[in-house]
Amino acid sequence: MGIMSVLILGxxxxxxxxxxxxxxxxxxxxxxxxxxxxxxxIIGEKALPTAFVGSYLMIFVGAGVSVMGDIVWIKRExxxxxxxxxxxxxxxxxxxGIALAELFFSSxxxxxxLIPLAIMSSSLIAIITIIVVSIVxxxxxxAISFYISTFVPNARNGWQISSILSLILTILPPIFYPIEVVxxxxxxxxxxxxxxxxxxxxxxxxxxxxxxxxxxxMSWTYLILSLLFSIFLTVKMARWREI
Amino acid sequence: xxxxILKAVELTKTYKGGVKALxxxxxxFKGQGVFTILGRNGAGKTTFLRIIGxxxxxSRGRAYVLGYDVVKESKNVRKNITVMPQEGSTLPxxxxxxxxxxxxxxxxxxxxxxxxxALEALSALELLEYxxxxxxxxSGGLRQRTLVAMAMATKSKLLLLDxxxxxxxxxxxxxIWKVIREYCRKYGxxxxxxxYLDEAEVLSDDIVILNNGNVIAKGSVEQLKSExxxxxxxxxxxxxxxxxxxxxxxxxxxxxxxxxxxDERTAQELVNMSIKRGVRVQTSPITLDxxxxxxxxxxx
Numbered sequence: 001m002g003i004m005s006v007l008i009l010g011x012x013x014x015x016x017x018x019x020x021x022x023x024x025x026x027x028x029x030x031x032x033x034x035x036x037x038x039x040x041x042i043i044g045e046k047a048l049p050t051a052f053v054g055s056y057l058m059i060f061v062g063a064g065v066s067v068m069g070d071i072v073w074i075k076r077e078x079x080x081x082x083x084x085x086x087x088x089x090x091x092x093x094x095x096x097g098i099a100l101a102e103l104f105f106s107s108x109x110x111x112x113x114l115i116p117l118a119i120m121s122s123s124l125i126a127i128i129t130i131i132v133v134s135i136v137x138x139x140x141x142x143a144i145s146f147y148i149s150t151f152v153p154n155a156r157n158g159w160q161i162s163s164i165l166s167l168i169l170t171i172l173p174p175i176f177y178p179i180e181v182v183x184x185x186x187x188x189x190x191x192x193x194x195x196x197x198x199x200x201x202x203x204x205x206x207x208x209x210x211x212x213x214x215x216x217x218m219s220w221t222y223l224i225l226s227l228l229f230s231i232f233l234t235v236k237m238a239r240w241r242e243i
Numbered sequence: 244x245x246x247x248i249l250k251a252v253e254l255t256k257t258y259k260g261g262v263k264a265l266x267x268x269x270x271x272f273k274g275q276g277v278f279t280i281l282g283r284n285g286a287g288k289t290t291f292l293r294i295i296g297x298x299x300x301x302s303r304g305r306a307y308v309l310g311y312d313v314v315k316e317s318k319n320v321r322k323n324i325t326v327m328p329q330e331g332s333t334l335p336x337x338x339x340x341x342x343x344x345x346x347x348x349x350x351x352x353x354x355x356x357x358x359x360x361a362l363e364a365l366s367a368l369e370l371l372e373y374x375x376x377x378x379x380x381x382s383g384g385l386r387q388r389t390l391v392a393m394a395m396a397t398k399s400k401l402l403l404l405d406x407x408x409x410x411x412x413x414x415x416x417x418x419i420w421k422v423i424r425e426y427c428r429k430y431g432x433x434x435x436x437x438x439y440l441d442e443a444e445v446l447s448d449d450i451v452i453l454n455n456g457n458v459i460a461k462g463s464v465e466q467l468k469s470e471x472x473x474x475x476x477x478x479x480x481x482x483x484x485x486x487x488x489x490x491x492x493x494x495x496x497x498x499x500x501x502x503x504x505x506d507e508r509t510a511q512e513l514v515n516m517s518i519k520r521g522v523r524v525q526t527s528p529i530t531l532d533x534x535x536x537x538x539x540x541x542x543x
Contacts, residue, residue, distance in 0.1 A: 005349045012337070012345040020336035020377065078332035083393065086296040086326040086403070087350055088318070097349070241317070242299045 009097025014104030054176035064141025072158030143230035276448030482522030
Protein backbone atom coordinates (compact mmCIF):
# COMPACT_ATOMS: atom_id res chain seq x y z
CA MET A 1 0.00 0.00 0.00
CA GLY A 2 1.00 3.62 -0.12
CA ILE A 3 2.13 5.81 -2.97
CA MET A 4 2.32 2.92 -5.46
CA SER A 5 -1.32 1.98 -4.85
CA VAL A 6 -2.31 5.63 -5.33
CA LEU A 7 -0.39 5.85 -8.60
CA ILE A 8 -1.84 2.60 -9.93
CA LEU A 9 -5.40 3.57 -8.98
CA GLY A 10 -4.86 6.93 -10.64
CA UNK A 11 -3.41 5.25 -13.73
CA UNK A 12 -6.24 2.70 -13.93
CA UNK A 13 -9.11 5.09 -13.36
CA UNK A 14 -7.56 8.08 -15.10
CA UNK A 15 -4.96 7.32 -17.72
CA UNK A 16 -6.41 4.04 -19.03
CA UNK A 17 -9.86 5.55 -19.15
CA UNK A 18 -8.60 8.68 -20.90
CA UNK A 19 -6.68 6.66 -23.48
CA UNK A 20 -9.88 4.93 -24.49
CA UNK A 21 -12.35 7.73 -23.98
CA UNK A 22 -11.05 11.17 -24.93
CA UNK A 23 -14.37 12.84 -24.24
CA UNK A 24 -13.59 12.66 -20.50
CA UNK A 25 -10.72 15.06 -21.11
CA UNK A 26 -12.68 17.60 -23.10
CA UNK A 27 -15.43 18.25 -20.60
CA UNK A 28 -13.11 18.95 -17.68
CA UNK A 29 -11.40 21.89 -19.30
CA UNK A 30 -14.21 23.09 -21.51
CA UNK A 31 -15.63 25.44 -18.83
CA UNK A 32 -12.36 27.18 -17.90
CA UNK A 33 -11.51 27.74 -21.56
CA UNK A 34 -15.02 29.00 -22.28
CA UNK A 35 -14.68 31.58 -19.50
CA UNK A 36 -11.23 32.53 -20.79
CA UNK A 37 -12.70 33.03 -24.24
CA UNK A 38 -15.55 35.13 -22.85
CA UNK A 39 -13.20 37.40 -20.91
CA UNK A 40 -11.04 37.90 -23.98
CA UNK A 41 -14.01 38.61 -26.23
CA ILE A 42 -15.82 40.97 -23.85
CA ILE A 43 -12.98 42.82 -22.12
CA GLY A 44 -10.14 42.31 -24.53
CA GLU A 45 -6.46 41.48 -24.26
CA LYS A 46 -5.94 43.22 -20.91
CA ALA A 47 -8.20 40.67 -19.24
CA LEU A 48 -6.06 37.78 -20.37
CA PRO A 49 -3.51 37.54 -17.52
CA THR A 50 -6.23 37.44 -14.85
CA ALA A 51 -8.32 35.11 -16.97
CA PHE A 52 -5.33 32.78 -17.42
CA VAL A 53 -4.94 32.62 -13.63
CA GLY A 54 -8.65 32.03 -13.15
CA SER A 55 -8.89 29.35 -15.83
CA TYR A 56 -5.74 27.61 -14.61
CA LEU A 57 -7.04 27.52 -11.05
CA MET A 58 -10.48 26.50 -12.21
CA ILE A 59 -9.04 23.42 -13.91
CA PHE A 60 -7.53 22.25 -10.61
CA VAL A 61 -10.74 23.03 -8.75
CA GLY A 62 -12.68 21.19 -11.47
CA ALA A 63 -10.44 18.15 -11.09
CA GLY A 64 -10.95 18.22 -7.32
CA VAL A 65 -14.69 18.70 -7.49
CA SER A 66 -15.02 15.86 -10.02
CA VAL A 67 -13.79 13.53 -7.30
CA MET A 68 -17.21 13.87 -5.69
CA GLY A 69 -19.32 12.89 -8.68
CA ASP A 70 -17.06 10.01 -9.59
CA ILE A 71 -16.79 8.63 -6.08
CA VAL A 72 -20.54 8.70 -5.60
CA TRP A 73 -20.94 6.99 -8.98
CA ILE A 74 -18.37 4.30 -8.15
CA LYS A 75 -19.92 3.78 -4.75
CA ARG A 76 -23.63 3.95 -5.45
CA GLU A 77 -24.03 2.96 -9.07
CA UNK A 78 -21.35 0.48 -10.01
CA UNK A 79 -20.64 -0.47 -6.40
CA UNK A 80 -16.95 -1.04 -6.88
CA UNK A 81 -16.03 1.08 -3.86
CA UNK A 82 -16.97 -1.76 -1.52
CA UNK A 83 -14.09 -3.75 -3.02
CA UNK A 84 -11.66 -1.01 -2.00
CA UNK A 85 -13.21 -0.34 1.41
CA UNK A 86 -12.85 -4.01 2.29
CA UNK A 87 -9.17 -4.02 1.35
CA UNK A 88 -5.98 -2.68 2.92
CA UNK A 89 -6.36 0.55 0.92
CA UNK A 90 -7.09 3.52 3.20
CA UNK A 91 -9.63 6.27 2.57
CA UNK A 92 -6.78 8.73 2.00
CA UNK A 93 -5.09 6.49 -0.57
CA UNK A 94 -8.38 5.90 -2.35
CA UNK A 95 -9.17 9.61 -2.43
CA UNK A 96 -5.68 10.40 -3.69
CA GLY A 97 -5.92 7.76 -6.42
CA ILE A 98 -9.23 9.05 -7.74
CA ALA A 99 -8.04 12.65 -7.45
CA LEU A 100 -4.93 11.75 -9.45
CA ALA A 101 -7.14 10.20 -12.11
CA GLU A 102 -9.08 13.45 -12.37
CA LEU A 103 -5.78 15.29 -12.76
CA PHE A 104 -4.91 13.02 -15.69
CA PHE A 105 -8.15 14.14 -17.34
CA SER A 106 -7.20 17.77 -16.75
CA SER A 107 -3.54 17.51 -17.74
CA UNK A 108 -3.81 18.86 -21.32
CA UNK A 109 -5.59 22.00 -20.09
CA UNK A 110 -3.06 22.47 -17.32
CA UNK A 111 -0.14 22.22 -19.71
CA UNK A 112 -1.75 24.62 -22.19
CA UNK A 113 -2.36 27.25 -19.49
CA LEU A 114 0.91 26.77 -17.68
CA ILE A 115 2.81 27.95 -20.74
CA PRO A 116 1.44 31.57 -20.79
CA LEU A 117 1.56 31.67 -16.98
CA ALA A 118 5.22 30.68 -17.02
CA ILE A 119 6.00 33.23 -19.71
CA MET A 120 4.19 36.03 -17.90
CA SER A 121 5.44 35.22 -14.39
CA SER A 122 8.35 37.09 -12.91
CA SER A 123 10.82 34.32 -11.98
CA LEU A 124 11.52 30.64 -11.57
CA ILE A 125 10.39 30.89 -7.95
CA ALA A 126 7.13 32.33 -9.19
CA ILE A 127 6.63 29.39 -11.55
CA ILE A 128 7.36 26.91 -8.76
CA THR A 129 4.98 28.83 -6.50
CA ILE A 130 2.25 28.64 -9.16
CA ILE A 131 2.70 24.86 -9.40
CA VAL A 132 2.79 24.34 -5.62
CA VAL A 133 -0.29 26.51 -5.01
CA SER A 134 -2.26 24.71 -7.71
CA ILE A 135 -1.35 21.30 -6.28
CA VAL A 136 -2.27 22.40 -2.76
CA UNK A 137 -5.58 23.75 -4.08
CA UNK A 138 -6.26 20.49 -5.95
CA UNK A 139 -5.61 18.43 -2.79
CA UNK A 140 -7.81 20.66 -0.64
CA UNK A 141 -10.73 20.55 -3.07
CA UNK A 142 -10.33 16.80 -3.74
CA ALA A 143 -10.29 16.01 -0.03
CA ILE A 144 -13.33 18.18 0.70
CA SER A 145 -15.14 16.62 -2.26
CA PHE A 146 -14.30 13.14 -1.03
CA TYR A 147 -15.53 13.96 2.45
CA ILE A 148 -18.85 15.29 1.14
CA SER A 149 -19.21 12.38 -1.30
CA THR A 150 -19.32 9.88 1.54
CA PHE A 151 -22.62 11.41 2.68
CA VAL A 152 -24.26 11.75 -0.73
CA PRO A 153 -27.01 9.19 -1.28
CA ASN A 154 -27.01 8.89 -5.07
CA ALA A 155 -25.07 9.79 -8.20
CA ARG A 156 -27.48 12.46 -9.37
CA ASN A 157 -27.11 14.33 -6.06
CA GLY A 158 -23.37 13.90 -6.40
CA TRP A 159 -23.30 15.74 -9.71
CA GLN A 160 -25.66 18.42 -8.40
CA ILE A 161 -23.66 19.08 -5.25
CA SER A 162 -20.38 19.12 -7.16
CA SER A 163 -21.76 21.83 -9.45
CA ILE A 164 -22.69 23.94 -6.42
CA LEU A 165 -19.28 23.35 -4.85
CA SER A 166 -17.59 24.35 -8.08
CA LEU A 167 -19.60 27.58 -8.11
CA ILE A 168 -18.66 28.30 -4.49
CA LEU A 169 -14.98 27.72 -5.17
CA THR A 170 -14.53 29.44 -8.49
CA ILE A 171 -17.16 32.10 -9.10
CA LEU A 172 -17.76 33.51 -5.64
CA PRO A 173 -14.06 33.96 -4.83
CA PRO A 174 -12.23 36.49 -6.99
CA ILE A 175 -10.21 34.15 -9.14
CA PHE A 176 -11.33 35.66 -12.45
CA TYR A 177 -11.42 39.25 -11.21
CA PRO A 178 -9.69 41.45 -8.63
CA ILE A 179 -10.69 41.11 -4.99
CA GLU A 180 -11.40 44.85 -4.96
CA VAL A 181 -14.55 44.38 -7.01
CA VAL A 182 -16.06 42.04 -4.40
CA UNK A 183 -18.64 44.02 -2.36
CA UNK A 184 -17.34 44.89 1.11
CA UNK A 185 -20.06 42.86 2.77
CA UNK A 186 -19.01 39.71 0.89
CA UNK A 187 -15.27 40.13 1.32
CA UNK A 188 -15.03 38.25 4.67
CA UNK A 189 -16.92 35.39 3.02
CA UNK A 190 -14.54 35.43 0.05
CA UNK A 191 -11.55 35.24 2.39
CA UNK A 192 -13.04 32.14 4.02
CA UNK A 193 -12.80 30.28 0.72
CA UNK A 194 -9.33 28.77 0.13
CA UNK A 195 -9.35 29.47 -3.62
CA UNK A 196 -9.37 33.21 -2.86
CA UNK A 197 -5.96 32.78 -1.26
CA UNK A 198 -4.73 30.54 -4.07
CA UNK A 199 -5.78 33.18 -6.58
CA UNK A 200 -4.15 35.98 -4.62
CA UNK A 201 -0.81 34.17 -4.47
CA UNK A 202 -1.00 33.28 -8.16
CA UNK A 203 -1.80 36.87 -9.09
CA UNK A 204 1.15 38.02 -7.02
CA UNK A 205 3.38 35.61 -8.96
CA UNK A 206 2.08 37.16 -12.17
CA UNK A 207 2.57 40.69 -10.87
CA UNK A 208 -1.16 41.33 -11.20
CA UNK A 209 -1.47 42.42 -7.58
CA UNK A 210 0.96 43.83 -5.10
CA UNK A 211 0.54 42.05 -1.79
CA UNK A 212 2.36 42.93 1.40
CA UNK A 213 4.38 40.33 3.30
CA UNK A 214 1.59 39.89 5.86
CA UNK A 215 -1.00 39.30 3.20
CA UNK A 216 1.14 36.67 1.51
CA UNK A 217 1.83 35.04 4.86
CA MET A 218 -1.85 35.05 5.71
CA SER A 219 -2.77 33.46 2.39
CA TRP A 220 -0.15 30.74 2.74
CA THR A 221 -1.14 30.08 6.35
CA TYR A 222 -4.78 29.82 5.35
CA LEU A 223 -3.97 27.43 2.51
CA ILE A 224 -1.82 25.19 4.72
CA LEU A 225 -4.47 25.13 7.44
CA SER A 226 -7.12 24.31 4.83
CA LEU A 227 -4.91 21.53 3.51
CA LEU A 228 -4.48 20.01 6.96
CA PHE A 229 -8.16 20.39 7.74
CA SER A 230 -9.26 18.78 4.45
CA ILE A 231 -6.93 15.82 5.03
CA PHE A 232 -8.30 15.53 8.54
CA LEU A 233 -11.80 15.40 7.05
CA THR A 234 -10.77 12.60 4.70
CA VAL A 235 -8.93 10.52 7.26
CA LYS A 236 -11.05 11.00 10.35
CA MET A 237 -14.45 12.36 9.43
CA ALA A 238 -15.37 10.84 6.06
CA ARG A 239 -17.80 7.96 6.14
CA TRP A 240 -15.44 5.42 4.57
CA ARG A 241 -17.42 2.71 6.34
CA GLU A 242 -21.14 3.38 6.27
CA ILE A 243 -23.21 3.66 9.39
CA UNK B 244 -7.82 -26.26 16.76
CA UNK B 245 -10.48 -25.57 14.13
CA UNK B 246 -10.10 -22.19 12.51
CA UNK B 247 -12.91 -19.80 13.36
CA ILE B 248 -13.92 -18.17 10.11
CA LEU B 249 -16.78 -16.12 11.42
CA LYS B 250 -18.48 -15.49 14.70
CA ALA B 251 -21.48 -13.20 15.03
CA VAL B 252 -22.71 -12.30 18.48
CA GLU B 253 -26.13 -10.67 18.80
CA LEU B 254 -25.47 -8.69 15.66
CA THR B 255 -28.16 -6.10 15.08
CA LYS B 256 -28.53 -3.51 12.37
CA THR B 257 -31.21 -0.88 12.34
CA TYR B 258 -31.06 1.56 9.45
CA LYS B 259 -31.92 5.23 9.68
CA GLY B 260 -35.69 5.35 9.50
CA GLY B 261 -36.04 2.38 11.80
CA VAL B 262 -35.82 -0.52 9.37
CA LYS B 263 -34.35 -3.45 11.28
CA ALA B 264 -32.29 -5.50 8.84
CA LEU B 265 -30.68 -7.80 11.41
CA UNK B 266 -32.01 -8.71 14.81
CA UNK B 267 -29.70 -10.38 17.34
CA UNK B 268 -27.99 -12.60 14.82
CA UNK B 269 -25.61 -15.06 16.47
CA UNK B 270 -23.82 -18.00 14.83
CA UNK B 271 -20.38 -19.32 13.89
CA PHE B 272 -18.69 -20.78 10.84
CA LYS B 273 -15.67 -22.96 11.54
CA GLY B 274 -13.05 -24.74 9.43
CA GLN B 275 -12.21 -24.23 5.78
CA GLY B 276 -15.04 -24.46 3.28
CA VAL B 277 -17.96 -22.81 1.60
CA PHE B 278 -20.39 -21.17 3.98
CA THR B 279 -23.71 -19.96 2.74
CA ILE B 280 -26.12 -17.37 3.99
CA LEU B 281 -29.44 -18.24 2.49
CA GLY B 282 -32.58 -16.20 2.56
CA ARG B 283 -35.34 -14.54 0.63
CA ASN B 284 -34.95 -11.05 -0.80
CA GLY B 285 -34.73 -8.58 2.07
CA ALA B 286 -33.81 -11.25 4.63
CA GLY B 287 -30.72 -9.31 5.71
CA LYS B 288 -28.06 -11.28 3.80
CA THR B 289 -26.34 -8.31 2.16
CA THR B 290 -26.46 -6.24 5.34
CA PHE B 291 -24.83 -9.11 7.19
CA LEU B 292 -22.15 -9.56 4.55
CA ARG B 293 -21.41 -5.82 4.45
CA ILE B 294 -20.98 -5.72 8.22
CA ILE B 295 -18.55 -8.62 8.30
CA GLY B 296 -16.83 -7.16 5.23
CA UNK B 297 -16.13 -3.96 7.23
CA UNK B 298 -18.17 -1.78 4.89
CA UNK B 299 -21.02 -1.15 7.29
CA UNK B 300 -21.13 -0.64 11.04
CA UNK B 301 -23.51 -2.72 13.12
CA SER B 302 -25.96 -0.96 15.43
CA ARG B 303 -25.27 -3.45 18.17
CA GLY B 304 -23.47 -6.72 18.77
CA ARG B 305 -20.12 -8.04 17.65
CA ALA B 306 -18.71 -9.93 14.70
CA TYR B 307 -15.31 -11.58 14.36
CA VAL B 308 -13.79 -12.54 11.04
CA LEU B 309 -10.80 -14.89 11.19
CA GLY B 310 -10.65 -14.01 14.88
CA TYR B 311 -10.56 -10.23 14.36
CA ASP B 312 -13.25 -7.85 15.55
CA VAL B 313 -14.76 -6.27 12.43
CA VAL B 314 -15.16 -2.91 14.16
CA LYS B 315 -12.08 -2.63 16.35
CA GLU B 316 -9.64 -4.59 14.20
CA SER B 317 -10.94 -3.75 10.75
CA LYS B 318 -7.41 -3.27 9.34
CA ASN B 319 -6.56 -6.89 10.12
CA VAL B 320 -9.86 -8.08 8.68
CA ARG B 321 -9.30 -6.08 5.48
CA LYS B 322 -5.84 -7.59 4.96
CA ASN B 323 -7.33 -11.06 4.87
CA ILE B 324 -10.58 -10.71 2.96
CA THR B 325 -11.86 -9.75 -0.45
CA VAL B 326 -15.45 -8.89 -1.22
CA MET B 327 -17.58 -9.08 -4.30
CA PRO B 328 -20.55 -6.73 -3.97
CA GLN B 329 -24.02 -7.64 -5.09
CA GLU B 330 -25.04 -6.17 -8.45
CA GLY B 331 -21.65 -4.56 -8.82
CA SER B 332 -20.60 -3.46 -12.26
CA THR B 333 -17.43 -2.77 -14.17
CA LEU B 334 -15.75 0.40 -15.44
CA PRO B 335 -16.92 0.80 -19.05
CA UNK B 336 -13.72 1.40 -21.05
CA UNK B 337 -11.63 -1.02 -19.02
CA UNK B 338 -11.16 -4.67 -19.91
CA UNK B 339 -11.50 -7.75 -17.66
CA UNK B 340 -7.70 -7.87 -17.62
CA UNK B 341 -7.47 -4.25 -16.42
CA UNK B 342 -10.02 -4.90 -13.69
CA UNK B 343 -8.34 -8.00 -12.34
CA UNK B 344 -4.69 -7.06 -12.85
CA UNK B 345 -4.86 -3.48 -11.58
CA UNK B 346 -7.04 -4.34 -8.59
CA UNK B 347 -4.30 -6.74 -7.54
CA UNK B 348 -1.62 -4.11 -8.09
CA UNK B 349 -3.61 -1.60 -6.03
CA UNK B 350 -3.74 -4.18 -3.23
CA UNK B 351 0.04 -4.33 -3.27
CA UNK B 352 0.73 -7.39 -5.43
CA UNK B 353 3.95 -7.32 -7.46
CA UNK B 354 3.72 -7.17 -11.27
CA UNK B 355 4.68 -10.85 -11.58
CA UNK B 356 2.27 -12.05 -8.93
CA UNK B 357 -0.55 -9.91 -10.29
CA UNK B 358 0.02 -11.16 -13.83
CA UNK B 359 0.09 -14.78 -12.71
CA UNK B 360 -2.98 -14.51 -10.48
CA ALA B 361 -4.94 -12.53 -13.06
CA LEU B 362 -4.27 -15.09 -15.77
CA GLU B 363 -5.21 -17.95 -13.46
CA ALA B 364 -8.48 -16.32 -12.36
CA LEU B 365 -9.48 -15.22 -15.85
CA SER B 366 -8.73 -18.68 -17.18
CA ALA B 367 -10.69 -20.40 -14.41
CA LEU B 368 -13.69 -18.20 -15.14
CA GLU B 369 -13.39 -18.78 -18.89
CA LEU B 370 -12.67 -15.12 -19.56
CA LEU B 371 -9.36 -15.40 -21.34
CA GLU B 372 -10.80 -14.86 -24.79
CA TYR B 373 -12.54 -11.70 -23.55
CA UNK B 374 -9.69 -10.37 -21.47
CA UNK B 375 -8.99 -7.44 -23.79
CA UNK B 376 -12.58 -6.55 -24.63
CA UNK B 377 -13.89 -3.29 -23.15
CA UNK B 378 -16.36 -3.97 -20.35
CA UNK B 379 -19.13 -1.99 -22.04
CA UNK B 380 -19.02 -4.50 -24.88
CA UNK B 381 -19.36 -7.51 -22.60
CA SER B 382 -22.61 -9.23 -21.70
CA GLY B 383 -23.95 -8.91 -18.16
CA GLY B 384 -22.83 -12.46 -17.42
CA LEU B 385 -19.27 -11.79 -18.54
CA ARG B 386 -19.15 -8.64 -16.42
CA GLN B 387 -20.41 -10.62 -13.43
CA ARG B 388 -17.71 -13.22 -14.03
CA THR B 389 -15.13 -10.41 -14.19
CA LEU B 390 -16.18 -9.34 -10.70
CA VAL B 391 -15.84 -12.90 -9.43
CA ALA B 392 -12.40 -13.10 -11.07
CA MET B 393 -11.37 -9.85 -9.31
CA ALA B 394 -12.16 -11.47 -5.98
CA MET B 395 -10.71 -14.90 -6.76
CA ALA B 396 -7.42 -13.50 -8.08
CA THR B 397 -6.51 -12.05 -4.68
CA LYS B 398 -6.31 -15.57 -3.17
CA SER B 399 -7.41 -14.08 0.15
CA LYS B 400 -7.95 -16.28 3.16
CA LEU B 401 -11.63 -15.43 3.00
CA LEU B 402 -13.83 -14.29 0.13
CA LEU B 403 -17.19 -12.69 0.74
CA LEU B 404 -19.31 -13.13 -2.37
CA ASP B 405 -22.71 -11.48 -2.44
CA UNK B 406 -24.92 -13.40 -4.87
CA UNK B 407 -22.01 -14.38 -7.14
CA UNK B 408 -24.15 -16.17 -9.71
CA UNK B 409 -26.99 -13.67 -9.88
CA UNK B 410 -28.24 -13.38 -13.44
CA UNK B 411 -25.92 -16.02 -14.88
CA UNK B 412 -27.04 -18.80 -17.20
CA UNK B 413 -27.07 -22.36 -15.83
CA UNK B 414 -23.77 -23.36 -17.42
CA UNK B 415 -21.94 -20.28 -16.16
CA UNK B 416 -23.40 -20.86 -12.70
CA UNK B 417 -22.07 -24.40 -12.69
CA UNK B 418 -18.66 -23.18 -13.78
CA ILE B 419 -18.60 -20.70 -10.93
CA TRP B 420 -19.55 -23.47 -8.51
CA LYS B 421 -16.58 -25.47 -9.77
CA VAL B 422 -14.27 -22.47 -9.36
CA ILE B 423 -15.56 -21.81 -5.85
CA ARG B 424 -14.93 -25.43 -4.83
CA GLU B 425 -11.46 -25.31 -6.34
CA TYR B 426 -10.71 -22.05 -4.52
CA CYS B 427 -11.64 -23.59 -1.19
CA ARG B 428 -9.48 -26.61 -1.87
CA LYS B 429 -6.45 -24.49 -2.72
CA TYR B 430 -6.60 -21.08 -1.06
CA GLY B 431 -9.19 -20.36 1.60
CA UNK B 432 -12.80 -20.16 2.62
CA UNK B 433 -15.77 -18.48 1.02
CA UNK B 434 -18.85 -17.00 2.58
CA UNK B 435 -21.51 -16.40 0.00
CA UNK B 436 -25.07 -15.27 -0.02
CA UNK B 437 -27.61 -16.72 -2.35
CA UNK B 438 -31.27 -17.28 -2.76
CA TYR B 439 -30.64 -20.15 -5.18
CA LEU B 440 -31.34 -23.26 -3.17
CA ASP B 441 -29.68 -25.62 -5.62
CA GLU B 442 -26.53 -23.52 -5.33
CA ALA B 443 -26.57 -23.67 -1.55
CA GLU B 444 -27.22 -27.42 -1.63
CA VAL B 445 -24.40 -28.18 -4.05
CA LEU B 446 -21.79 -25.85 -2.59
CA SER B 447 -22.24 -25.45 1.13
CA ASP B 448 -20.42 -27.05 3.97
CA ASP B 449 -22.52 -25.07 6.39
CA ILE B 450 -25.62 -22.96 5.86
CA VAL B 451 -27.37 -20.26 7.81
CA ILE B 452 -30.91 -19.38 6.83
CA LEU B 453 -31.91 -15.80 7.51
CA ASN B 454 -35.49 -14.63 7.50
CA ASN B 455 -36.57 -11.10 8.37
CA GLY B 456 -33.17 -10.46 9.94
CA ASN B 457 -33.26 -13.51 12.16
CA VAL B 458 -31.42 -16.81 11.98
CA ILE B 459 -34.08 -19.46 11.53
CA ALA B 460 -31.81 -22.44 10.94
CA LYS B 461 -28.16 -23.41 10.74
CA GLY B 462 -26.29 -26.54 9.81
CA SER B 463 -25.11 -28.69 6.94
CA VAL B 464 -27.53 -29.57 4.18
CA GLU B 465 -28.17 -32.94 5.82
CA GLN B 466 -28.68 -31.39 9.24
CA LEU B 467 -31.15 -28.91 7.84
CA LYS B 468 -33.04 -31.65 6.05
CA SER B 469 -33.25 -33.58 9.27
CA GLU B 470 -35.00 -30.62 10.90
CA UNK B 471 -38.01 -31.32 8.73
CA UNK B 472 -39.59 -34.44 10.19
CA UNK B 473 -41.24 -35.51 6.95
CA UNK B 474 -38.67 -37.04 4.63
CA UNK B 475 -40.69 -37.55 1.45
CA UNK B 476 -42.55 -35.09 -0.67
CA UNK B 477 -45.46 -36.07 -2.87
CA UNK B 478 -46.37 -33.63 -5.58
CA UNK B 479 -49.92 -33.90 -6.85
CA UNK B 480 -50.98 -31.85 -9.84
CA UNK B 481 -54.79 -31.85 -9.35
CA UNK B 482 -57.66 -34.13 -8.42
CA UNK B 483 -57.47 -33.59 -4.68
CA UNK B 484 -58.71 -30.79 -2.52
CA UNK B 485 -56.46 -29.37 0.19
CA UNK B 486 -58.98 -30.61 2.72
CA UNK B 487 -58.62 -34.19 1.49
CA UNK B 488 -54.83 -34.09 1.57
CA UNK B 489 -54.50 -32.52 5.00
CA UNK B 490 -54.76 -35.87 6.79
CA UNK B 491 -51.76 -37.19 4.80
CA UNK B 492 -49.23 -34.60 5.86
CA UNK B 493 -48.26 -30.95 5.64
CA UNK B 494 -49.33 -29.21 2.48
CA UNK B 495 -47.50 -26.49 0.60
CA UNK B 496 -49.17 -25.12 -2.50
CA UNK B 497 -46.57 -24.46 -5.21
CA UNK B 498 -48.10 -23.02 -8.38
CA UNK B 499 -50.49 -25.57 -9.87
CA UNK B 500 -49.24 -28.34 -7.59
CA UNK B 501 -49.96 -29.39 -4.07
CA UNK B 502 -46.86 -30.57 -2.26
CA UNK B 503 -47.49 -32.98 0.62
CA UNK B 504 -44.60 -33.49 3.02
CA UNK B 505 -45.01 -36.81 4.73
CA ASP B 506 -43.39 -40.13 5.70
CA GLU B 507 -42.62 -43.04 3.39
CA ARG B 508 -45.63 -45.19 4.28
CA THR B 509 -48.18 -42.41 3.89
CA ALA B 510 -46.51 -41.31 0.67
CA GLN B 511 -47.05 -44.78 -0.76
CA GLU B 512 -50.72 -44.65 0.27
CA LEU B 513 -51.13 -41.29 -1.43
CA VAL B 514 -49.45 -42.50 -4.60
CA ASN B 515 -51.72 -45.55 -4.78
CA MET B 516 -54.78 -43.38 -4.30
CA SER B 517 -53.65 -40.91 -6.94
CA ILE B 518 -53.08 -43.72 -9.45
CA LYS B 519 -56.57 -45.04 -8.75
CA ARG B 520 -58.00 -41.59 -9.48
CA GLY B 521 -55.80 -41.16 -12.54
CA VAL B 522 -54.13 -38.12 -11.04
CA ARG B 523 -50.55 -37.17 -11.99
CA VAL B 524 -48.29 -37.72 -8.99
CA GLN B 525 -44.57 -37.59 -8.27
CA THR B 526 -42.55 -38.51 -5.18
CA SER B 527 -39.01 -37.66 -4.14
CA PRO B 528 -36.92 -37.18 -1.01
CA ILE B 529 -37.14 -33.67 0.42
CA THR B 530 -34.56 -31.14 -0.75
CA LEU B 531 -33.15 -27.96 0.71
CA ASP B 532 -35.85 -26.20 -1.22
CA UNK B 533 -38.50 -27.92 0.93
CA UNK B 534 -36.59 -27.15 4.11
CA UNK B 535 -36.30 -23.52 3.12
CA UNK B 536 -39.95 -23.14 2.17
CA UNK B 537 -40.93 -24.95 5.34
CA UNK B 538 -38.80 -22.76 7.60
CA UNK B 539 -39.33 -19.48 5.82
CA UNK B 540 -43.09 -19.82 5.70
CA UNK B 541 -43.49 -21.13 9.22
CA UNK B 542 -46.14 -19.14 10.97
CA UNK B 543 -47.34 -17.39 7.80
